[in-house]
Amino acid sequence: MTHCHSETHQPDAGFAWKEPDALNLRVETPRLIIRPYELDDAPQVFEAVNACRDLLLPWMPWARTEHHEIASTINYVSQQIMRLRKPFTSDGVGVGVFDKTSDEFLGGTGFHDLRRDTASVEIGYWVRADRRNQGVCTESTAHWLSKLLTPQDRGGLGLQRVRIYCSGDNKASSRVPEKLGLRAEVTQRADYFVPHHGVTDRMGWGVMHDEWDTGAHKPCNPE
Numbered sequence: 001m002t003h004c005h006s007e008t009h010q011p012d013a014g015f016a017w018k019e020p021d022a023l024n025l026r027v028e029t030p031r032l033i034i035r036p037y038e039l040d041d042a043p044q045v046f047e048a049v050n051a052c053r054d055l056l057l058p059w060m061p062w063a064r065t066e067h068h069e070i071a072s073t074i075n076y077v078s079q080q081i082m083r084l085r086k087p088f089t090s091d092g093v094g095v096g097v098f099d100k101t102s103d104e105f106l107g108g109t110g111f112h113d114l115r116r117d118t119a120s121v122e123i124g125y126w127v128r129a130d131r132r133n134q135g136v137c138t139e140s141t142a143h144w145l146s147k148l149l150t151p152q153d154r155g156g157l158g159l160q161r162v163r164i165y166c167s168g169d170n171k172a173s174s175r176v177p178e179k180l181g182l183r184a185e186v187t188q189r190a191d192y193f194v195p196h197h198g199v200t201d202r203m204g205w206g207v208m209h210d211e212w213d214t215g216a217h218k219p220c221n222p223e
Helices: 040-052 068-082 136-149 171-180
Strands: 034-037 093-099 105-115 118-122 163-167 183-194 198-208
Touching: 034 136, 040 068, 040 105, 040 171, 068 093, 136 163, 136 171, 163 171, 163 183, 171 198
Parallel strands: 118 163
Antiparallel strands: 034 093, 093 105, 105 118, 163 198, 183 198
8 A cells, every 4th residue: 555645736835845843753664773863873973984985975075074083073963963953944954874783873864955835855865885785775765755755644744855966977876766766857967066076967866745655665656
């Protein structure tokens, strides 16, 4: 049984999306826990970034300037904790992806660029080097999409649309929406500048609320 749903369009204010009264960003998957950061997570985050900094670059610009000392990571974690106080009035929020059995920190995701008129957000993701090619990013992204697109009365954010963008040269990132069967919506030639790499194509994917089965965490079966 799918949980695809529909909304009534409001032409004067778009969808006029409003945040849920109670925000719960914890998500459980077969192998993972996606949850807001806690201060005690800082050492794990620091270690993970430094262990795979060369692979995060050049696609994650923050990896060049941040997390070179534990104080920087503590500051980042603290910022995400504080953003949860008002996540919809800031530039989004980052959350961590953890191994369900060991509670090992595996990577991050989150949302940003919230647009209330279209009830949409952009997401990003990364996974530590020693856990790549294990389906971690695909699994976490599938369930994160479901959290964002599930109606608020079922514990989700009730968004209409989620978008993903990356450089056309970032093959690892582009494989995630491709594996999930998201619709490729845009290829903008030479429209994405990556510092220390150069000008690249900009790739974009999108998924609408009525295209995603939030119970099965995959695209809805066609009618």
